[in-house]
Amino acid sequence: TAGITQAPTSQILAAGRSMTLRCTQDMRHNAMYWYRQDLGLGLRLIHYSNTAGTTGKGEVPDGYSVSRANTDDFPLTLASAVPSQTSVYFCASSDKGGQDTQYFGPGTRLTVL
C-alpha cells in the first residue's frame, strides 16, 4: 500500500515563479493537510481539507492555495514564490480528523532563490 505520496521530492525554484506540490493518498481518508517544517519552528499547518470539496486555512496560509476536487488529491500551489517559502513541506491525511491518527507523506524539500 502506497499510503501518501508527494511529488516532487525536492525542487529549486526562482523567486516569482509558481509551483504546485502534489499529494495523493490511497487510503480514502476524508481529511488532508499541508504542513511546512522549518528548523526551530516545528510543524505549522498551512491549509487543510475536512472532506472533498472543502478547504480551510491553517496557521500560515498566506502565499499558498489548495484545492480538493476529489478524495485522493490535495495539491498545494505557490502562485509567486518568495525565499521565505523555502522549507520542507509535508502532506498528511486522516480518516476523520480530530483525534484520528495522521499519516504523513515523505515530504518535498523546496528551495526558493
Place this chain on the structure above:
Amino acid sequence: GNSVTQMEGPVTLSEEAFLTINCTYTATGYPSLFWYVQYPGEGLQLLLKATKADDKGSNKGFEATYRKETTSFHLEKGSVQVSDSAVYFCAREPYSSASKIIFGSGTRLSIRP
C-alpha cells in the same frame, strides 16, 4: 500560544541509556494525546497514543502515560538504541472539530553507539 510544550533538544544519549522526553499540554477537557516520530529524511509517523486519563500508550519499547493531575504525557524508553535517533513530536487532539491536531515543537534525539 502553543498548547503543547515539550522538552527542548537536542538530546544526546549513549546506547542502552534511559530516555525521558517531557511533554505537557494545556488542560481543556481530556484530549487524546500522541507521540509522533520523524526518522531522518522521512515524514512523521505515529509512535503511540492515549485517549483517556491514566491510559498508557506503548510501541517499540517506548511508553507514555496520560497524567491528568500533571497534564503530562512524558515519553520514556528503558534502553535506547542507535536506531531510535530521530525527532519526536508530542501532540494533542484539537480543541474542536473545526480545529486541527496541535503539535509540539519537536525534540531531536541522537544516540551514540
